[in-house]
Amino acid sequence: CLLARRLVEAEVPFITVFWKENKSKFAKKCNSAGGWDTHGNNFVCLEKYLLPRFDRPFSALIEDLDDRGLLDQTLLMVNSEMGRKPKIGDPRSGGEKGQGRDHWTHAMSVLMAGGGIRGGQAYGTSDRHAAYPADLPVAPEDIAKTVYHAMGIDDLTAVDKGGRPYNLMEEGRPLTELF
DSSP states (O other): HHHHHHHHHTSSOOOOOOOOOHHHHHHHHHHHHTTTOOOOSSHIIIIIIIIIHHHHHHHHHHHHHTTTOSSOEEEEEEEOOOOOOSSSSSSGGGGGGGGGOEEEOOOOEEEEEETTTSSSSOOEEEEETTSEEESSOOOOHHHHHHHHTTTTTTOOEEEESSEEEEEEEOOOOOOOGGG
């Protein structure tokens, strides 16, 4: 996160921080392929290993950018390509008595901070099982358009080699309610 902050200070426009733990270090403890792919022993793995290693530096990055007056112009986003099944103990993920949760593409969380996003809000809800969106469902293209909006790019029209205009993303809408 320190390197990310330094890149922001150097006005690098796009920065990706990818984190995957050493497979051998957490594979047995988390019954996983390493990193966040926690299929078993989910609660212990998240509470004792992964979340503290994420929370401390990410919180420090937010405070650091805010202290330097850079948070409003920097959009921070934490996301994954999927969520986790709401049902704990999936047979494929540690057995019926295990603490595993398999992949789930129907509902997930995305964290956004800075970049004009108003803090302290949640957007949308899931059903009572946290399995499916209940209110204000969001699609990946909505997230992408929200990122573009935060960057001040609202016109996604491009022109091909023949001079014909086309829209880079026809679907989705920016979640302007977040700003």
